[in-house]
Amino acid sequence: MRAVVVTRPGGPEVLRVQEVPEPSPGPGELLVEVAAAGVNRADLLQREGRYPPPPGAPAWPGLEASGVVAALGPRADGAPGPGAVGPTGDPWQVGDRVAVLLAGGGYADRVTVAGTHALRLPEALPLVDAAALPEAVATVWSNLRAARIAPGETLLVHGGSGGVGSVAVQLGRALGARVVATAGGPERCARVAALGADVVLDHREGDVTDRVREATDGRGADVVLDVLGGRALGANVAVLAEGGRLVVIGLQQGRRGELDLAALMARRGSVIGTTLRDRPAAQKDAILAEVAAHVWPMVADGRVRPVVHARLPLAEAGEAHRLLASGDVFGKLLLEP
Structure with a gap:
């Protein structure tokens, strides 16, 4: 089968479509014919040699995909017959439409995945566009759960126009939070507002700390979902409400930052990293x-939907990486085999 291989650490030009051995589903696994793969910033780091795949994962990138089940592995307990089941225990069948969360390998014609890491698609969800969801919804849900967000609380989403941010805005709203988001430029801010954000702040107009305070009547944010990391640490602590929780899920502004412990303690705040x-x-x-x-x-009834910036052929994976690095993407980029 074909896969997009990282020929050496480097820029987008090191990505090449090559023939690789086709995977075979192991116990409890599915073989999925890929319809599309989502492109994530982690893929850019992997291409640069800064985020190697975990042991046992394919060497080529791709943390999420959508497609159709092509084959089933044997039962995990060794009993006769196919035995792959979904995350809620429902059995899979050949021909089922799925969205899958992967440790790697999505940039390919086919991929194997644990049956418990696949989600059955609602009838109305387009097969290709579904590839924009698994990584984002799993990331956002697990982190909002870690932050113990409650209806009526204020959620600050940095990068509301990104692949994760666009899902966080929708999911936060669906969970009953008041959503404040940041984005770059009036057009992108308007589009984030259309996703359900109550307030959208243009980060190109300077530091948002005071504007977050103004938007929350001086109270601050109960939960901050942050993709920026290091250099934003101080500003994120400054916008926390009393008892606020900062959840760091990305490092776009570096791995290190200065933490004012007195400011964190004064807010009875906490910092969570996952x-x-x-x-x-x-x-x-x-x-x-x-x-x-x-x-x-929420996906089935349209409260949370995939936001797709563009769909590119698998052979244009390098161009997809260039686009994502440019900062001009709204939502997700998808690669179609």
């Missing part, structure tokens, strides 16, 4: 089970 890709399988099982039970019904 990753998703390298979690143990059992933790991913639990996250996907909760997503299937709590978020997927």
